[in-house]
Amino acid sequence: MTPAAPAETLRAALAGLLAGLPPKQAAQAVERLIANYRGRTPTDAPVLRDRSDVAAYAAYRMPATFEAVRSALAAFAEAVPEGWEPSSHVDVGGGTGAATWAVSATWESARPVTVLDWAEPALALGRELAAANPLLSEVLWQRSRIGAALSIPSADLVTVSYVLGELTAADRGSVVAEAARAGQAVVIVEPGTPEGYARVLQARDQLIAAGLRIAAPCPHDAGCPIVPGQDWCHFSARVSRSSLHRQVKGGSLPYEDEKFSYVAATQGEVSPVQARVVRKPQIRKGQVLLDLCTREPGLTRDTVTKRHGPLYRAARDAEWGDGWSRTD
Numbered sequence: 001m002t003p004a005a006p007a008e009t010l011r012a013a014l015a016g017l018l019a020g021l022p023p024k025q026a027a028q029a030v031e032r033l034i035a036n037y038r039g040r041t042p043t044d045a046p047v048l049r050d051r052s053d054v055a056a057y058a059a060y061r062m063p064a065t066f067e068a069v070r071s072a073l074a075a076f077a078e079a080v081p082e083g084w085e086p087s088s089h090v091d092v093g094g095g096t097g098a099a100t101w102a103v104s105a106t107w108e109s110a111r112p113v114t115v116l117d118w119a120e121p122a123l124a125l126g127r128e129l130a131a132a133n134p135l136l137s138e139v140l141w142q143r144s145r146i147g148a149a150l151s152i153p154s155a156d157l158v159t160v161s162y163v164l165g166e167l168t169a170a171d172r173g174s175v176v177a178e179a180a181r182a183g184q185a186v187v188i189v190e191p192g193t194p195e196g197y198a199r200v201l202q203a204r205d206q207l208i209a210a211g212l213r214i215a216a217p218c219p220h221d222a223g224c225p226i227v228p229g230q231d232w233c234h235f236s237a238r239v240s241r242s243s244l245h246r247q248v249k250g251g252s253l254p255y256e257d258e259k260f261s262y263v264a265a266t267q268g269e270v271s272p273v274q275a276r277v278v279r280k281p282q283i284r285k286g287q288v289l290l291d292l293c294t295r296e297p298g299l300t301r302d303t304v305t306k307r308h309g310p311l312y313r314a315a316r317d318a319e320w321g322d323g324w325s326r327t328d
Contacts, residue, residue, distance in 0.1 A: 006105035013132045017055040030060045054121045058096045065098035067237040068260035069161050072189050073106040075216035076264035079272050086157035091115045093146045093163030097126035104135040114153055116144040148174040158183030164190055164199045176203045180210035185266040192234030192259025200261040212265035219272045225298030234261045235321040273323030280320045288315035
């Protein structure tokens, strides 16, 4: 598969899910599920109840989850030694397998994968979708309650994406602790909201306390320089919108931007970026303003002008979430 192939294959597979489902029914299912997910979800009561629920929600949410996790993995891959790739992967709360697809898009080889989730209909659909991707031929879809009693098999990579918000505070702590124990590397992704960022920040502290080194997005293992309540760390991934997206959300744009927060950490060697672009760059006449998180002094703004030559051109090409290094 080419780098873009997993995304294209996933979109085609998801489109096939809706072939027999009336558009109005799919939209109503998505709206109901979104409302449920905004409330508290008990860890022993899956929201995705049957195939219709899972098909509608997967078609609506999997592309966004895929792109967010793939963006986080790309930043992680830049920080670990060249040539490193996971020989095994566990996806905690993986549902229909969006993070599993993202891992296959980042490191294009087959590997043993275990997807753990409480919802059997989600696992069944994930297995069905994975049949379209030859890199996902070694996936075990395993029903497991995601909570304090969770046992995660040891793996080179453990992903936990869009899961912590569904758990109680106690269960969140237990799941992150277990991920840190089981994984050589751990990548956690949450919605790019103040609440999602707060959960990621707590997980980051736990991973550091467990002895893992931060690979991304932070350029350091020190405390986050953002003042709680004033701002939050999040990034954006562009997602192609399906007809179902447009029907549920309205509008006609062919894309939307998925906001997400994440942390990636590893027990192995890591070389974090010198700085990370933490806001959309502001391009003005003859200059680019970059808001950065740096090792020192923390949050800062770098103004790059035309007189900086190649650095100015690099700044004009920089995107929100990119690493940044200034050598002048």
